[in-house]
Amino acid sequence: MRxxxxxxxxxxxxxxxxxxxxxxxxxxxxxxxxxxxxxLSAIERGVSGASLEVLEKLCLLLNISAxxxxxxxxSTEDEALMLARQISNIDPERKEHVKKAICALLALSAM
Numbered sequence: 001m002r003x004x005x006x007x008x009x010x011x012x013x014x015x016x017x018x019x020x021x022x023x024x025x026x027x028x029x030x031x032x033x034x035x036x037x038x039x040l041s042a043i044e045r046g047v048s049g050a051s052l053e054v055l056e057k058l059c060l061l062l063n064i065s066a067x068x069x070x071x072x073x074x075s076t077e078d079e080a081l082m083l084a085r086q087i088s089n090i091d092p093e094r095k096e097h098v099k100k101a102i103c104a105l106l107a108l109s110a111m
Contacts, residue, residue, distance in 0.1 A: 009046030011055075014072045016044040018062040033057040 019029050030040040033054060042048040050058070059066055063085050067073060087098055 004046045005049070008043075008049045010072065011050065011069055012044040012046040014069050015050070015058060017072075018058070018064045018068065019044075022062045024062075029058075029061070032061055 019026070024032075026040050026044070027037045030037045033040075034057075035043075035054065039048065043050045043054070055066065055069055058064070059069065065081075087095060090098065
């Protein structure tokens with residue numbers, strides 16, 4: 001058995017956190033990015049590294065930045081962009097509800 005590289009373990013953990021936060025199972029996410037569930041599991045456990053192509057697909061599907069995948073953190077600007085992407089993908093009726101809720105929260109935080 002080959003030794004796990006620390007960077008693969010770190011990235012794998014960050015992928016797992018992002019996947020679970022987004023509500024995907026390993027099976028569903030692996031299907032969307034074109035991997036087998038076993039391969040995705042190996043990446044999440046740090047047994048295998050992920051290709052740049054896979055990392056790019058993960059960032060797009062999970063609405064996360066490469067910084068999050070590599071370092072486990074996002075800048076405030078990255079988080080705002082990720083939220084904007086998620087909001088842009090919802091249906092118009094729900095988008096209006098989200099907009100009203102965000103405006104209400106912003107008004108409360110300005111007090």
